[in-house]
Amino acid sequence: MRIIVDLQAAQNDSSFRGVGRYSKSLLRAMVPLAKAHGHDVWLLLNGNFSETIEPLMREFADVVPPERIAIFPGMAPVTETVAANEWRLRAAEHLREEFLAQLRPDVVHVSSLFEGSVDDAVVSVGRTGIKLPTVVTLYDLIPWVLSQHYVTTPEYERFYFGKVDSLRRADLLLAISQHSADEAVTLLQYPRDKVVNISAAIDDRFVCKTYLPQEAEEITSRYGIQKPFVLYMPGGFDPRKNFATLIDAYALLPTHIRASHQLVIGSNIKAAERAALAAEVKRTGLSSDDVRVIGYVPDEDLVALYSLCRLHVFPSLYEGFGLPVLEALACGAPTIASNTSSLPEVVGLDEALFDPRSAQDLANKMLHALADVEFAAKLRRNGLAQARRFSWQRSATLALEAIERTFRPRDYSPINYKDEHGFVDAVLAALSARPPQVAPMRQDIDLLRDSAKKAWAELRRLGGGPVR
Structure with a gap:
């Protein structure tokens, strides 16, 4: 199978927190295991965080070659809690999913879904009519459980529960604890057999040391x-x-x-x-x-x-x-x-x-x-x-076993995109079907066309064909 890992959590502020460290550590343990099972692992990064791309490419060069690292243009600014960004964000979500579809994933692994409230991350599941097979790492539902502390503005409420809707559309959840897995079942009404506790681990550097x-x-x-x-x-x-x-x-x-x-x-x-x-x-x-x-x-x-x-x-x-x-x-x-x-x-x-x-x-x-x-x-x-x-080896094994039980290689049929204009038309058609509350300005349409052009060029670099 072709497994595409959305690693935006290693590009934004989450990279300084446990979420970023978890995402990178699990990926590093999973890639060799996936390859041993005959799977092909790709990475998806966001061009909005351009300064992080080369360092991440170097960091994972020994396990994921550059031709397997896809960069999609994120159409910044798209911070979701800023109302004026709504049209651009929705367009960026559609563009990301169209872009992913062209890479023929058998499964998309979203390393962290709840991103983009304070930065220009773009993560969604099933925002478009495209149904990409998706697995999401579930860390917690803290803002839901402690909403009096976290869901304190209409903007954040819209952001958070929009992400919850995306979470419900995922085909599989990889929870980092049994507690988080149980809450997905009780709060989200998520099917018990589609939530797997893969636990967590830490870096090898954390060992008991004696000091003079x-x-x-x-x-x-x-x-x-x-x-x-x-x-x-x-x-x-x-x-x-x-x-x-x-x-x-x-x-x-x-x-x-x-x-x-x-x-x-x-x-x-x-x-x-x-x-x-x-x-x-x-x-x-x-x-x-x-x-x-x-x-x-x-x-x-x-x-x-x-x-x-x-x-x-x-x-x-x-x-x-x-x-x-x-x-x-x-x-x-x-x-x-x-x-x-x-x-x-x-x-x-x-x-x-x-x-x-x-x-x-x-x-x-x-x-x-x-x-x-x-x-x-x-x-x-x-x-x-x-x-x-x-151990990360144990977590990676549990994750890969769950992915293999849930997903199978997919058959893709050609789509008639001849150039980047196909991307633009698909995004505009999807947005017209469910228009955002904020209408686009001329520069927003121009940004979409420019981003679609970059996305098309990136597909050519990767050797991706125009297929769905």
């Missing part, structure tokens, strides 16, 4: 860490990360425990988020010395902080998987986490779980781990053993 005292001091002092520390690497700073409860719980610890430890929080953080955290710390009577907010941590230092911390705590209210938890387990960090969503699957030990809505329950669990050496050792042993249960 001088090395440990050099690393910790770089981040202003002066005492044994409790670590939280949230992977983001949105409300579900539950900072207020964590800080309240830390303030509830006995004075002698707080005096001999620091709470360290690290991840990408904006000025407004840093100020909000500082206000939470001040509210509880803690000081900036008690709670260190260290910002972005590169992977090599992250491994060290996981390996050196006295305790890793993860109080998130909701996670599709919780990659930071698995990273910490693999590095030997004694880890406790919320008893909600997917986190019990990752941690694998009931004694390590707490109620994330109870500051007292969290404080009790932290105190147990910090004061009881045997319990901390049990957490460490459990973590190292649990981490070995997850």
